[in-house]
Amino acid sequence: MHMAVETPAQARARPRGRPRKTADERDDGNRRRALLQAAARLFHRQGFHGTSTRDIAAAVGMQSGSPFYHFDSKSNLLFAVMEEGMRSALARQSRMLQKIEQTSQDPRSLLAHLIRNHFGVLLGPGSDFIPVMLYESRSLTGPQRQAIAALQADYEAPWLPALARLHAQRRLRGDIKLARLLIFGALNWSAQWYRPSRTGATLDELTQAAMDLFIQEGVAA
Amino acid sequence: MHMAVETPAQARARPRGRPRKTADERDDGNRRRALLQAAARLFHRQGFHGTSTRDIAAAVGMQSGSPFYHFDSKSNLLFAVMEEGMRSALARQSRMLQKIEQTSQDPRSLLAHLIRNHFGVLLGPGSDFIPVMLYESRSLTGPQRQAIAALQADYEAPWLPALARLHAQRRLRGDIKLARLLIFGALNWSAQWYRPSRTGATLDELTQAAMDLFIQEGVAA
DNA sequence: CCTACCGATCGGTAGG
DNA sequence: CCTACCGATCGGTAGG
Numbered sequence A, B: 001m002h003m004a005v006e007t008p009a010q011a012r013a014r015p016r017g018r019p020r021k022t023a024d025e026r027d028d029g030n031r032r033r034a035l036l037q038a039a040a041r042l043f044h045r046q047g048f049h050g051t052s053t054r055d056i057a058a059a060v061g062m063q064s065g066s067p068f069y070h071f072d073s074k075s076n077l078l079f080a081v082m083e084e085g086m087r088s089a090l091a092r093q094s095r096m097l098q099k100i101e102q103t104s105q106d107p108r109s110l111l112a113h114l115i116r117n118h119f120g121v122l123l124g125p126g127s128d129f130i131p132v133m134l135y136e137s138r139s140l141t142g143p144q145r146q147a148i149a150a151l152q153a154d155y156e157a158p159w160l161p162a163l164a165r166l167h168a169q170r171r172l173r174g175d176i177k178l179a180r181l182l183i184f185g186a187l188n189w190s191a192q193w194y195r196p197s198r199t200g201a202t203l204d205e206l207t208q209a210a211m212d213l214f215i216q217e218g219v220a221a
Numbered sequence C, D: 001c002c003t004a005c006c007g008a009t010c011g012g013t014a015g016g
Helices: A008-013 A029-048 A053-059 A072-099 A107-121 A129-138 A141-157 A159-168 A174-188 A203-214 B010-013 B032-047 B052-057 B074-100 B107-123 B128-139 B143-154 B159-168 B174-188 B203-214
Strands: none
Touching: A008 B052, A029 A053, A029 A072, A029 A129, A053 A072, A053 B052, A053 B174, A072 A129, A072 A141, A107 A129, A107 A159, A107 A174, A107 B010, A129 A141, A159 A174, A174 A203, A174 B203, A203 B174, A203 B203, B032 B052, B032 B074, B032 B128, B052 B074, B052 B203, B074 B128, B074 B143, B107 B128, B107 B174, B107 B203, B128 B143, B159 B174, B174 B203
16 A cells, blocks of 8 residues: 655654544643643632633633544543653652662662652642542542552552561561551642641741651661 | 510520521530531541532432521531531540640650540541541631631640650650651541451550550659 | 422533 | 533522
8 A cells, every 4th residue: 555755743743553543642832731731720729620621721721612623521630630640750759760770779768758759749839639539539430540640659659569578677566467558648748738828837847747657767677 | 665575485495695606506405416427437438529508408408498597508508517526536635635644754655645545536436527627627617717727736735845844854855846746647637547446446445556666665853 | 398489500412 | 622502419498
């Protein structure tokens, strides 16, 4: 089968592989991203059911039906927000782990880095995506929830060995799996009360407070 | 002014004091309570905006308009759920504190009792009210939120002195106010993952895990 | 409490 | 992406 010669630009503009994409996969520049960010911000502030697709459209200057050109349904838009949030958090954590790989073999320092990174993901600039994932997952469909859960498992994977090593050093007490759940709770809950303006505490100070709370000071190993 | 003689039953059925009550204050037996419990359960499962007043009416076998005979608005129903939850939690905590007042002066034991009681309030039987308060307060009006915040302050009041005493004993490290926020986060987050059926852990084991995590073991005082 | 109803808003779609 | 629209559902009310 033959076709006329194309310029490289034409080949890029009209990819051959899967000509028919569903609306959720389409990527035409930054309009889709603008919708994602507006949705994340509004879902975070007002909740999924408390936000209409019209709210989101208006936030980016679109008409009421236009978000459905980019996302097949409101539920798919919620899923896209959570997926984007988790992938970005995962990438950020992986980069951090790679950077400290050589320098610190100390599990105490490793946990401090994991916690500091988590606070950054949760409370740093542009951090609406992860709180939405934490507080709105009941509005996902079953398969969507499973996909997010898989990403969460990847994100949490490096934590358990770090806690196990601290436990072996007698710097962490009690059941490790319950400790992990309680620690994540302490960190995640900060999205409810932390306001960078009101509290004087920085993310570094929050990290220090968490380490002080969870980790036993000088114990004979 | 004279009135015909009434039987005691008639006098009870038509109280003289404040004949005109707003719908939110009315108390005709257990229909109002049934609405409160159904609302708590549905708000907990589906969120405030994800639950319609028709859902709640149907759950107690009423017609769609009937909840508004008992509560002036959906928002007032949400507030009533939270207020009921906080008053009940506060009463339960006060009873517990009064009971252990004499026996234990040890702040470690005091904190364990506070935590165990909090897990009971949060995860025990019929515990939909407090999770609703924790996760749906953004749907309150300003004055409603203030009223709930006042009850929360009463509830949290006994915790800070307990933590301060532990800090003085060097059994708790780091900033006390941040520690309190992190501890409440660890406990409150359990409403997201704890399922009495799935996990084998009992509330006593949860309490033990939390105490192990937060409190330093044997340190010279 | 029920019946019957209202205006507003919602997610989503057809056609361009 | 916009225009114009649809059926469904929502919180709430009048009258009994």
